[in-house]
Amino acid sequence: MCQPRLRNIHSLFTIFEDSAKSVEGRMSVLEIQPEYGYCVLVAVGSSFMLVWKAMKVGQKRRELKIKYPTMYSPDNDLFNCYQRAHQNTLEMYPSFLTLLLLGGLHSPITSALCGVVYCAGRVVYALGYYTGDPKKRVRGGFGYLGLLGLLYTTGRLASQLLGWY
Known part of the structure; x- marks a missing residue:
């Protein structure tokens, strides 16, 4: 009575083993290079940029006496410029991090440099x-x-990953 069940379990494992062998020849292996650490550093540095922008908005809010939860002032364009510089960066941030961390798996140094250029652009954008x-x-x-x-x-x-090159 136990024998048929064991045979079924053995057959099941054989199916998994065979399918693993057929996938094995096509499988891509991602190796995280030590240089990927530069991408991680850029990601950490970019979070400091966000904190800096948030502090600038808070500082301007106190200076101009704009109370929470007012997101934008109906009568103070300078505050709105500060708020918009921060908000626009937040809107782009998920895409930036995703591209930085994924692209860094393929080209860590290039991705880190591109990340630095992007962050520098966001700082100059805010200062403007x-x-x-x-x-x-x-x-x-x-x-x-x-x-x-x-x-x-x-x-x-x-x-x-798709084997196109």
């Missing part, structure tokens, strides 16, 4: 906005070159 003249925010537009580089490195990772 902090003047009160929203047009000056475009000075930080070069940061998008870093983001494009991250799109490229992440695309390379995807194509490598």
Whole structure:
């Protein structure tokens, strides 16, 4: 009575073993290179950039006596510039981190450098906005070159995993 059950279990393991062997030849192995640490450092550094921007908004809020939970002031454009510089960076942050950390698996040094360019662009963007003249925010537009580089490195990772090159 026990014998048929054992045979069924053995058959089940054989099926798993055979399917694992067929996948094994096609499997990509991701190796995290030591240089990936640079991507991690850029990710950590970028969080300090967010804290700096949040502190600038809080400082301007106290200075101009704009109470919480008011997100944007109906009558103070300077505060709105500070708030917008921070908010826009927060809107892009999940995409930035995703691209940085995934692209870094394929090209860690290139991705880290692109991440630094992106973060530097976000700082210049904020400093331009902090003047009160929203047009000056475009000075930080070069940061998008870093983001494009991250799109490229992440695309390379995807194509490598799919065996396209």
